[in-house]
Amino acid sequence: MRIAIVGCGFVADYYLATLKLHPQLQLTGVMDRDPERSRRFSQFYGVPIYASLEELLADPEVEIVVNLTNPGSHFSVSQASLNAGKHVYSEKPLAMSLPEARALYDLAEAKGLYLASAPCSLLGETAQTIWKALREEKLGTVRLVYAEMDDGMVHQMPYEKWLSASGTPWPYKDEFEVGCTLEHAGYYLTWFPAFFGPAQSVTAFSSCLIPDKQTPVPLENNAPDFSVACVQFQSGVVARLTCSIVAPHDHSLRIIGDRGVLQMKDAWFYRSPVSIKRKINIRRSRITSPIPERCPLVGPGPKKYAYKGSQQMDFCRGIAELAGAVQENRPCRLGADYSLHVNEMVLAIQNALTESSAYRLTTTFAPVEPMPWAL
Numbered sequence: 001m002r003i004a005i006v007g008c009g010f011v012a013d014y015y016l017a018t019l020k021l022h023p024q025l026q027l028t029g030v031m032d033r034d035p036e037r038s039r040r041f042s043q044f045y046g047v048p049i050y051a052s053l054e055e056l057l058a059d060p061e062v063e064i065v066v067n068l069t070n071p072g073s074h075f076s077v078s079q080a081s082l083n084a085g086k087h088v089y090s091e092k093p094l095a096m097s098l099p100e101a102r103a104l105y106d107l108a109e110a111k112g113l114y115l116a117s118a119p120c121s122l123l124g125e126t127a128q129t130i131w132k133a134l135r136e137e138k139l140g141t142v143r144l145v146y147a148e149m150d151d152g153m154v155h156q157m158p159y160e161k162w163l164s165a166s167g168t169p170w171p172y173k174d175e176f177e178v179g180c181t182l183e184h185a186g187y188y189l190t191w192f193p194a195f196f197g198p199a200q201s202v203t204a205f206s207s208c209l210i211p212d213k214q215t216p217v218p219l220e221n222n223a224p225d226f227s228v229a230c231v232q233f234q235s236g237v238v239a240r241l242t243c244s245i246v247a248p249h250d251h252s253l254r255i256i257g258d259r260g261v262l263q264m265k266d267a268w269f270y271r272s273p274v275s276i277k278r279k280i281n282i283r284r285s286r287i288t289s290p291i292p293e294r295c296p297l298v299g300p301g302p303k304k305y306a307y308k309g310s311q312q313m314d315f316c317r318g319i320a321e322l323a324g325a326v327q328e329n330r331p332c333r334l335g336a337d338y339s340l341h342v343n344e345m346v347l348a349i350q351n352a353l354t355e356s357s358a359y360r361l362t363t364t365f366a367p368v369e370p371m372p373w374a375l
C-alpha cells in the first residue's frame with residue numbers, strides 16, 4: 001500500500017529505518033511545514049517531497065497518511081487527511097483532548113476510513129509473549145499490575161546533542177511542554193486493554209515537580225513531569241502506572257497473579273525477555289520463587305533494528321498492520337475504537353494536574369525532632 005509521511009522530525013528517521021522490513025508499504029513522499037526539514041529529509045533518504053499538505057492530500061496515489069507531526073498538530077493533520085479520503089496512522093497521542101479524539105473517531109466512521117494510533121508495541125514479540133502467557137493462564141487469575149515509565153532527569157541530560165540519523169535535534173521544548181504522560185503512558189496503556197479488556201476508571205495524580213527545567217528556550221507551559229494512576233479494568237484487574245522524567249530510568253512491568261509474578265524489564269524493546277516467578281509452597285509458607293522461568297519469545301522479529309536509540313522498536317509494524325487491515329477488509333488491531341480508549345485513559349492521567357479531585361487533609365501536626373545522636 002502507498003503511504004505518505006507528514007512531519008519529517010526526530011521520530012521520522014525511526015520510521016524510515018524500519019520501513020524496509022515491510023516491503024508491502026511504498027513511500028510516495030514526505031512533507032513538513034518547515035520546508036528546510038522536508039528538503040533535508042527527502043535528500044537524505046532519496047524520497048520525493050510534497051510542497052504542502054494540500055498537495056500531498058490531493059495525490060490520488062496516497063492511501064495512508066502517516067502523521068508524525070508534533071502532538072499539537074495531530075488533530076488538524078489527521079482531520080484533513082480523513083476529509084481527503086485517506087486512511088490515517090497517527091503518532092501518539094491520537095489527539096490532545098477527548099472531544100478532538102472523538103471527532104476524529106466519528107469522522108473516520110462516517111467516511112468508512114481506518115484510523116489507527118501509535119505506539120504499536122502491542123504487536124511486538126514481548127507484548128505478544130506476555131499476552132499468550134496470560135491467555136494460557138500461566139499466572140492464574142491476575143489481580144494487580146505495576147508498570148513504570150520513568151526516564152531519569154531528562155532536563156539534566158545533554159539532550160541538545162541528541163540528533164536523529166538525518167540530523168534533526170530532539171524536540172526538547174515540545175517534549176517538555178507536552179509532558180511525559182501524554183508522550184509515554186501509551187506504551188503500557190496500549191498493552192493493557194488487549195490483555196485485560198476495557199478500562200472502567202482511572203484514578204490519577206499528576207504534578208510538575210521541576211517547573212524550571214532551565215531549557216535554552218523557556219517553556220511556555222509546565223506539563224506534568226510525574227504522574228501516577230490506578231486503572232481499574234472491568235475484568236477486576238487494577239494496573240498502577242507511573243510516568244516521570246524525574247525518577248531514575250525504569251521501564252519495567254510486573255503482573256501479579258494468584259499462581260505467579262510475570263516480569264519484564266523494558267517495554268521499549270520488542271524482544272525484551274519475559275519471565276515468571278511461580279508461587280510455591282515451602283514448609284508452611286507460600287512464597288514467590290526467587291528463580292525466574294524464562295517464557296520463550298514468540299514471533300518472527302529481528303534481534304536488532306538498524307538504528308541507534310534508547311529503544312528497539314519496529315515503528316512501521318503498526319502501519320503494516322493498518323495496511324493489512326485495509327487490504328483484507330478486517331478490523332485493525334490498533335483501530336479507531338481502541339486508540340480512542342487508550343487516548344481517553346492517557347488524557348485522564350494528564351488532566352489530573354488540573355482536574356483531579358484529590359482529598360485535602362484537614363489535620364496537621366507539630367514538627368518531629370530527629371534523635372539527638374542523628375543531628
Ligand SMILES: NC(=O)c1ccc[n+]([C@@H]2O[C@H](COP(=O)([O-])OP(=O)(O)OC[C@H]3O[C@@H](n4cnc5c(N)ncnc54)[C@H](O)[C@@H]3O)[C@@H](O)[C@H]2O)c1
Pocket residue numbers: 006007008009010011012031032033034037053068069070071073076077091092093168169170171174183
Ligand atoms: N522523539 C521521539 O523519540 C519519539 C519517539 C516516539 C514517538 N514520538 C512521537 O512522534 C511525534 C513527532 O515527534 P518528533 O520527536 O519527531 O517531533 P519533531 O518536533 O522532531 O518533529 C515533528 C515535525 O512535524 C512538523 N509539523 C508539525 N506540525 C505540522 C503540520 N501541521 N504540518 C506539517 N508538518 C508539521 C514539524 O515541523 C516537525 O518537523 C510526536 O507525536 C511524538 O510523541 C517521538
